[in-house]
Structures are given as C-alpha cells and as structure tokens.
Amino acid sequence: MNAERRIWGQLRDDPAGLAGLVVVGLFLLVAMAVWLGLIGQDWSAADGARWETPGPDHWFGTNILGQDIFERAIYSVRTAFEIGLVVAVSSTLLGALLGALAGWYSHSWVDGAILWLKGVLDSIPFYLFVAAVAFALQGKGWAMHVAMIATFWTTTGRLVRAEVMKLKTREFVLAARTIGLPDALILGRHVLPNTIHILLVQASIAFVAAIKTEVILSFLGLGVQDGVSWGLMLAESTQEVLAGHFSNFLAASLMLFALLMGFNLLADALQDAFDPKQASQ
Amino acid sequence: MSRLWTHTRIAWPPVALLALVMAVAGCKPERSSEGPEPAYRVYRHAMDGAPSSLDPTHASNLYANFLAVNLFDTLYRYKYLARPYRLEANLADGLPQVSADGLIYTIRTKPGVHFIDDPAFPEGKGRAVRAEDFVFSIKRHFDPATRAQGAWLWQGRIVGLDEWKENGADYDEEVPGLRAVDDRTIQIQLISPFPQLTHTLAQGFAAVVPREAVQSYGQEFAVHPVGSGPYRLLSFNSAGAVLERNPRFRQEPFSLEAEGFDPDSQGGLGLEELADRVPPFADRIEVEFIAEDAARWNAFIAGEVDFIKVPVSQFDRVLASRDPPTLSPDLAERFRLNANLESGFVHTDFNMDDRQIGYHPDPDQQIRNRALRCAIIKAFDWPRRNEVFYYGIGEVFPGIIPPMTLEFDADQDRAPVLRDLEGARDLMSSHGWHAGNLPVLEYGFPSSVTERQMFEQFRSFMADIGYPQEKIRPLTYATYGDYARAYLNREVMLTTTGWTMDYPDAENTMQLFFGPNAAPGTNTANYNNEEFNRLYRASATMQASPMRTAMYRNMNRMVVDDCVTISGISRTLILLWRRELAMLPDRSFVGGFFLRFADPESAGGEAE
Numbered sequence: 001m002n003a004e005r006r007i008w009g010q011l012r013d014d015p016a017g018l019a020g021l022v023v024v025g026l027f028l029l030v031a032m033a034v035w036l037g038l039i040g041q042d043w044s045a046a047d048g049a050r051w052e053t054p055g056p057d058h059w060f061g062t063n064i065l066g067q068d069i070f071e072r073a074i075y076s077v078r079t080a081f082e083i084g085l086v087v088a089v090s091s092t093l094l095g096a097l098l099g100a101l102a103g104w105y106s107h108s109w110v111d112g113a114i115l116w117l118k119g120v121l122d123s124i125p126f127y128l129f130v131a132a133v134a135f136a137l138q139g140k141g142w143a144m145h146v147a148m149i150a151t152f153w154t155t156t157g158r159l160v161r162a163e164v165m166k167l168k169t170r171e172f173v174l175a176a177r178t179i180g181l182p183d184a185l186i187l188g189r190h191v192l193p194n195t196i197h198i199l200l201v202q203a204s205i206a207f208v209a210a211i212k213t214e215v216i217l218s219f220l221g222l223g224v225q226d227g228v229s230w231g232l233m234l235a236e237s238t239q240e241v242l243a244g245h246f247s248n249f250l251a252a253s254l255m256l257f258a259l260l261m262g263f264n265l266l267a268d269a270l271q272d273a274f275d276p277k278q279a280s281q
Numbered sequence: 282m283s284r285l286w287t288h289t290r291i292a293w294p295p296v297a298l299l300a301l302v303m304a305v306a307g308c309k310p311e312r313s314s315e316g317p318e319p320a321y322r323v324y325r326h327a328m329d330g331a332p333s334s335l336d337p338t339h340a341s342n343l344y345a346n347f348l349a350v351n352l353f354d355t356l357y358r359y360k361y362l363a364r365p366y367r368l369e370a371n372l373a374d375g376l377p378q379v380s381a382d383g384l385i386y387t388i389r390t391k392p393g394v395h396f397i398d399d400p401a402f403p404e405g406k407g408r409a410v411r412a413e414d415f416v417f418s419i420k421r422h423f424d425p426a427t428r429a430q431g432a433w434l435w436q437g438r439i440v441g442l443d444e445w446k447e448n449g450a451d452y453d454e455e456v457p458g459l460r461a462v463d464d465r466t467i468q469i470q471l472i473s474p475f476p477q478l479t480h481t482l483a484q485g486f487a488a489v490v491p492r493e494a495v496q497s498y499g500q501e502f503a504v505h506p507v508g509s510g511p512y513r514l515l516s517f518n519s520a521g522a523v524l525e526r527n528p529r530f531r532q533e534p535f536s537l538e539a540e541g542f543d544p545d546s547q548g549g550l551g552l553e554e555l556a557d558r559v560p561p562f563a564d565r566i567e568v569e570f571i572a573e574d575a576a577r578w579n580a581f582i583a584g585e586v587d588f589i590k591v592p593v594s595q596f597d598r599v600l601a602s603r604d605p606p607t608l609s610p611d612l613a614e615r616f617r618l619n620a621n622l623e624s625g626f627v628h629t630d631f632n633m634d635d636r637q638i639g640y641h642p643d644p645d646q647q648i649r650n651r652a653l654r655c656a657i658i659k660a661f662d663w664p665r666r667n668e669v670f671y672y673g674i675g676e677v678f679p680g681i682i683p684p685m686t687l688e689f690d691a692d693q694d695r696a697p698v699l700r701d702l703e704g705a706r707d708l709m710s711s712h713g714w715h716a717g718n719l720p721v722l723e724y725g726f727p728s729s730v731t732e733r734q735m736f737e738q739f740r741s742f743m744a745d746i747g748y749p750q751e752k753i754r755p756l757t758y759a760t761y762g763d764y765a766r767a768y769l770n771r772e773v774m775l776t777t778t779g780w781t782m783d784y785p786d787a788e789n790t791m792q793l794f795f796g797p798n799a800a801p802g803t804n805t806a807n808y809n810n811e812e813f814n815r816l817y818r819a820s821a822t823m824q825a826s827p828m829r830t831a832m833y834r835n836m837n838r839m840v841v842d843d844c845v846t847i848s849g850i851s852r853t854l855i856l857l858w859r860r861e862l863a864m865l866p867d868r869s870f871v872g873g874f875f876l877r878f879a880d881p882e883s884a885g886g887e888a889e
Contacts, residue, residue, distance in 0.1 A: 044737060050669055065669060067741075135759050222759070232733070238730070239731075242578070243598070
C-alpha cells in the first residue's frame with residue numbers, strides 16, 4: 001500500500017477527522033464564493049436600522065450601524081482564510097527553509113545563527129511580540145501578517161531541523177552525496193520532500209493559530225485595518241452585549257468556533273495519519 | 282452595604298485612642314465635642330478617566346481639572362446653578378476692576394484664606410494665601426522646567442511674561458504685567474484687550490499653589506498637592522483619589538440666589554435644603570477612575586458609586602423618553618437625572634493644506650475641490666449619525682458656534698446640516714467629478730471600536746453619492762497621541778475631533794479656524810481666510826456685545842460657505858446620581874466646582 005492510500009485510508013476511518021474536513025471544506029467554499037464576489041459583498045452597507053433582530057431581511061440581524069451581521073460574518077470567512085493561508089504557507093515555507101539549513105549544517109555557524117534567532121524570538125512572550133510588531137507597523141495592511149510569520153516559523157523550523165538531522169544520515173542521502181550532487185539539490189529534491197508530513201501538520205496548526213491571532217489582534221485594534229473580521233465583530237460586540245444585543249457576538253464567535261474546531265479535528269487526523277507509529281499498528 | 286456611616290458612642294478611652302490614631306493617620310473627621318455627632322458624609326464619584334498629575338500646571342484634561350479645582354483655589358469659578366454659565370468670585374473678593382482701555386485688571390483676594398497644614402510650611406501650619414502665590418502659580422506655566430500645559434492661555438497676552446520665560450524663568454525676577462501689589466491685590470497688565478481673561482482664571486490651570494510646597498516636593502508635587510481648596514488629598518493612585526474636607530476652608534454660606542438657582546428647572550433636587558449651610562457639604566469624597574463603560578455602569582448599579590456619566594450603550598435602558606430625556610420608572614425610584622449638553626462639539630475637518638481636497642494653486646481646481654467638499658458635507662447624514670452614536674439626543678447645528686454659547690443663533694439656516702443627496706451629486710457632476718477621478722480620501726482615527734464605526738458610517742454615507750468604497754480609506758493610529766501627532770503634522774486628510782470649550786464664549790471656537798493658529802496649532806483644518814482672520818482679530822479684543830455676536834456669526838457663515846468642516850454636533854451627556862444626594866452635577870464649565878456643593882444625604886430621596 002503506498003503512502004497516499006494509507007493516509008487517505010486512515011483519514012477515512014477517522015470520523016472526527018472527516019467531520020473536520022467537511023467543516024473546513026464548507027468554509028473554504030464560502031471563502032471562495034466571497035472571493036469570486038458571489039456572496040458577502042454588502043458587508044459595509046449600512047442600510048438597515050440599528051440593532052435589528054434576526055429576520056428574513058437580515059438573517060443574523062444588524063449591528064449598531066445597521067450593517068447586516070450575516071454579510072459581515074460571511075465576509076470574515078474570506079478574511080480568516082486570507083490571513084490563515086498567507087501566514088500558514090509563508091511561515092511553513094520559512095520554517096522549512098531555515099529548519100532544513102540548520103539541520104543540514106548542524107553544529108556549524110549557520111545552525112548556530114538560526115538557533116540563536118529562534119531562541120531570541122521564542123524568548124519573547126508570543127502575544128506581546130506579535131502585538132509589538134503589529135503596533136510598530138500599524139497602518140500597513142500587512143503588519144499583522146509579518147508579525148505572525150516572524151514568530152510562527154520557529155516551531156516548524158525546530159521540527160524540520162531535527163528531521164533533517166535524522167534524514168541526512170540515511171543511505172539515500174549518503175548515496176546522493178557520494179555521486180556528488182550539490183547540497184541544495186539533495187536538500188530540495190531528496191530531504192525536504194521527506195518532511196512533508198511535518199509541514200502539512202504544521203501548516204494546519206499555523207492556519208488555526210493565525211486565525212486566532214488575527215481575531216485577538218483585531219479585537220485589540222491592531223489587526224485588520226480596512227475590512228471586517230470576526231475579531232472586529234467581537235470588538236464591536238463588547239459594547240452591544242452591554243446593551244443587550246448579542247447577534248454580533250454570537251455570529252462571530254460561533255463561526256470562529258466552528259472553523260477552529262473543524263481545523264483542529266482535521267489537524268489531529270492528519271497528525272495521526274502521518275504518524276509512522278500509527279502506520280505500523 | 283450602606284454608603285453612609287455614623288460614629289456610635291462608646292467608652293471614652295477607646296474613643297481617645299481612636300482619635301489619636303486617626304489624627305496621626307491624618308484622616309480624622311472634624312467633630313464637635315458637644316451634642317449629637319453629625320453624620321460623616323461620604324460622596325463617591327465615578328470618573329471615566331484618570332488624571333496623571335494633580336499639579337495644576339498639568340490640569341489639561343477634564344479629570345485633572347476636576348480634582349485641581351477641589352484641591353486648590355482659583356480666583357474665579359462658575360456659579361453652581363446659573364444657566365447660561367456665569368462667573369462668580371471664588372478666592373477673589375469680587376469681579377476684577379478693569380481699566381477703561383481694558384488692559385489693566387486689578388483683583389483683590391479674600392482675607393483670611395489659608396493653605397492646608399502641611400510639613401512644607403514652618404511648623405506644619407498652612408500660612409495665609411497671598412497675592413504673590415497667584416503670581417508664582419501663573420509664572421510656573423512659563424517655566425520650562427515645569428513642563429506646564431496651560432501657558433497657551435496667557436501666551437502673548439500679559440506684559441513681560443513671555444520675556445520672563447526667555448530670560449531664564451527666574452522667579453525672583455518681576456514680571457511688569459503680573460504683580461502682587463500687596464498681600465491681597467493682584468494686578469495684571471495685558472498687551473492688548475483680552476476679554477476672556479477672567480474666564481481663564483476660573484480654570485484649574487490658574488489654581489493657586491504655595492511656592493514652599495512646590496520647592497519642597499519638587500516632582501512629587503504632582504501627587505502631593507498643597508492648596509487652599511475645599512478638599513485636601515488623602516490618597517491618590519491609578520484607581521482613584523480620596524479627598525477629605527479641608528477644615529480651614531473659608532466659611533461662606535451657600536446662597537441659592539447667588540448661585541443662580543431656578544426653582545422651575547432645579548426645584549425638587551433637594552438644593553433648597555442647603556441654603557445658608559456652609560460648604561463643602563461632604564466630609565469625604567471618593568473618586569473612582571473606571572475607564573471601562575461596563576465596569577463603571579455595574580459599579581453604579583451595584584451602589585458602589587453615587588454618580589455616573591451614563592455610557593451611551595445604556596441610554597436605551599436608562600431613558601424613558603428622549604425629548605426631553607427622562608428617566609425610566611424603575612431607575613427613577615433610585616436615581617435622579619440631568620441631561621447635560623456638552624460645552625463643545627464634534628466635527629470632521631478637511632485638511633485645507635492637502636491639494637487633493639483643500640487649497641490648490643490652480644484657481645479652477647480650487648473651485649472643484651470646494652465643490653467636492655461641499656458635496657461630501659451634503660451627503661453626510663447628521664440625523665443618522667446622531668441616532669446611532671448619540672442616541673438621537675445630541676444637538677446638530679451648522680457651523681462652529683455650539684448651542685451652549687450665548688452667541689449661538691437658533692434661527693440660522695439649517696440647510697448645511699440637512700442631507701441633500703441630489704444636490705451633492707449635481708455639485709459633483711457639474712464640477713467634473715466622477716467615480717474615476719475622485720481622490721482617495723484618507724480618514725484618520727485612533728484605533729477604537731467607535732471611531733472605526735464612525736469611519737464605516739461615513740464611508741456608507743459617501744457610497745450614496747457614488748464615492749467608491751475603495752477610495753475612502755481608514756488611516757488608523759494606535760493611540761490618540763499618535764493620531765494627534767499626525768494631524769498636527771498635517772498628514773491626515775479628514776480629521777475628526779471633539780473640542781471642549783475652555784470658557785463659554787464663542788471666541789474659543791472661532792480660534793479653531795483662525796489662519797495663524799494652523800497646525801501644529803489648534804486650527805487643524807488649516808483654514809486660512811483673510812476676511813475671517815481680520816474679523817477674528819477685530820472681535821478678539823471686544824467685550825461681549827451684539828456687534829461682536831454679529832461678527833462671530835458672520836465668521837461662522839464663512840466657515841460654512843467654504844465647506845471647511847463637517848460640523849457639528851454637541852453631545853448630550855446623561856448624568857445619574859442617587860436620589861439621596863442633594864446636588865446638580867455638571868460636566869462642562871462648572872465641572873469639579875460642583876463637588877463642594879454635593880450633599881450626600883439632604884435630598885431626602887427614598888432609600889434603596
């Protein structure tokens with residue numbers, strides 16, 4: 001049985017993982033529909049009355065400005081996926097690159113420099129660091145992305161480094177070296193592809209973390225600057241809940257909960273599926 | 282838990298011991314040794330912000346000013362109950378004598394006023410307040426070492442004061458225009474008439490401090506105030522301040538008539554019971570700084586504080602009607618309400634220094650820019666702004682003379698604050714504006730939920746005249762300080778600010794659009810109209826008169842016609858307090874001065 005079949009088989013036998021996949025798939029469809037301009041385009045129109053209750057015109061009601069909360073919650077799926085994808089892909093690639101270099105050149109100055117950088121970044125409390133970077137770059141649309149990528153790569157880097165250190169002693173790597181292939185080629189063609197299980201799992205974890213962090217930063221006013229996100233909706237709801245209006249809070253928090261739960265289930269399933277120990281059982 | 286407590290009679294030795302302990306701790310309430318012991322009256326006040334310093338030279342915000350005028354004395358204050366607001370002598374022994382040319386003010390202070398006892402004085406006994414203390418206090422604003430924030434009030438106004446600063450701020454050097462003629466006589470000589478001078482002497486900035494205490498405590502004076510106000514400080518930190526009645530405060534019986542009492546609008550608040558009694562009426566004031574709306578409201582409802590400025594989010598629950606604002610029946614059993622129109626207004630200025638929207642060297646483009654600004658103003662929906670953010674009880678008015686001032690014209694044309702989408706679209710198309718060539722508008726605001734919502738609402742208003750959403754961009758700043766720095770550097774295209782007037786005279790808002798005050802001055806619109814400037818210069822030295830009012834109104838029309846600002850709205854603040862309290866709180870010009878008249882138990886409201 002080849003690896004892909006084994007992994008898919010394992011996923012298929014994991015109902016929780018499948019449920020997660022379905023949930024994430026649904027959210028992905030929504031995000032794509034928003035991207036394509038099919039839904040959620042009226043998120044900023046303020047044509048309703050203030051704090052309308054849910055009804056046929058406004059499924060989730062309206063906020064203080066009369067904006068449709070459903071439209072805003074739907075558009076926020078796009079925001080979440082945009083940030084999640086950019087951060088997950090970038091931080092995973094960066095972690096893979098730096099981790100691979102550190103592992104390949106372990107115990108050299110390259111390894112030392114990368115480990116030092118990682119140590120420095122890890123020594124700063126995560127949210128403090130992310131908030132500081134986002135604060136320093138505030139006003140720039142990509143400030144939050146930079147802040148997250150700068151911190152999220154370290155875990156991936158550490159895992160990839162260990163994996164590469166293990167792989168570089170394997171026969172196929174030694175064989176490649178023996179026939180004189182350059183280091184970059186060995187790393188890119190033979191070593192890194194063997195860390196894909198780590199990268200996939202780490203990417204899914206980074207995706208979830210990015211969405212959560214965005215919500216927190218937006219809630220604090222350091223996240224999304226022009227647009228809408230669940231974090232901004234939750235920030236709005238702090239005033240509305242006090243006045244007895246819960247639609248914004250419920251819409252944002254339930255959708256956030258559903259997506260994060262779906263991703264967590266999927267990430268767990270992926271981790272189990274890629275785990276060689278599971279495969280041997 | 283009851284908010285009031287009284288001493289019970291117990292055996293003498295423990296009483297003596299307790300009195301000794303309390304005296305050592307500096308928190309002994311004054312008691313008569315004869316007759317029944319009076320109630321120890323505690324008033325607990327919630328504030329939505331905290332001062333960082335209690336030094337009057339740093340009393341630049343509402344919160345610092347609120348405490349400063351209670352810990353220190355000012356020469357003047359505003360009458361507690363008179364509306365419109367009127368000045369009243371405080372430490373001064375009457376209104377100033379002003380020379381015929383309006384340049385020399387002579388002010389006598391009351392006799393027998395003493396600073397509180399403090400180790401800064403010989404033998405710890407507070408000495409008499411002297412005219413030279415006032416001179417010293419004003420000089421401090423011009424001493425760079427103080428880093429004072431109130432110098433602008435008197436800058437370029439008093440003969441020799443600016444030069445005194447330039448010459449090194451030597452306190453022993455006399456300022457020709459600011460002199461203590463004798464222990465009780467102050468003489469101020471102005472460079473040119475400044476009719477608002479007396480108003481400036483009613484502000485916390487002008488509070489009188491003793492030189493020996495400032496020198497003794499240095500930087501610590503900011504948290505160790507020594508004054509002659511109705512209260513003295515017991516404790517102060519980021520969570521709150523505790524004040525105790527100053528036992529040596531001058532004995533001046535409360536007069537309803539002198540304070541401008543109006544039985545029709547102010548009857549039934551228990552104020553009549555206060556007549557002829559001597560303020561301050563509360564023995565102890567506990568001020569809690571609670572910035573978070575929900576926490577402040579919960580503290581009030583739980584009975585932990587006696588007064589609150591109601592968060593707008595609670596208006597739905599608090600108000601039974603809007604016009605006039607009345608309290609809902611369930612709350613009316615426990616609380617009283619005062620709808621307090623703010624002494625200021627909120628407005629959104631165009632940066633006239635920005636060629637895309639403001640002045641332009643090409644006269645044709647300048648005309649087009651004006652048309653665009655006017656179209657934006659026409660598209661702005663004031664009723665909706667008022668409804669959403671101010672519960673519909675703010676007062677919308679055209680221009681820059683707020684309703685609180687005597688110069689406000691209630692009969693002026695309201696067209697500039699009426700939404701006219703068709704007119705806006707016509708104006709744009711007739712001047713060649715269309716979605717493709719409209720400039721990108723950068724709307725600045727400090728990062729907060731409400732400010733963001735205001736931006737989004739503005740963008741939705743503009744969408745109604747075809748202004749593309751992507752051409753109206755938020756320019757966010759982490760703090761208000763960053764935002765202020767940006768608009769003072771003329772970097773923000775659209776700036777929304779609130780202005781709280783320093784005194785009830787429209788001159789205070791006219792100066793916001795006076796050309797020479799352009800950013801980094803107070804004229805954040807960077808408006809520069811020669812005729813406006815000429816009228817401002819001419820009116821600034823005039824006493825209040827119909828002619829001056831006409832000039833102000835003329836200037837107001839210029840600002841409206843030039844479409845310089847989207848203005849404006851004065852917010853109505855809803856103030857609530859326990860029924861048992863006999864008082865009429867105020868958040869504008871009376872401000873902290875009302876505290877001395879707050880009586881925690883005279884109103885006779887039903888107990889909770």
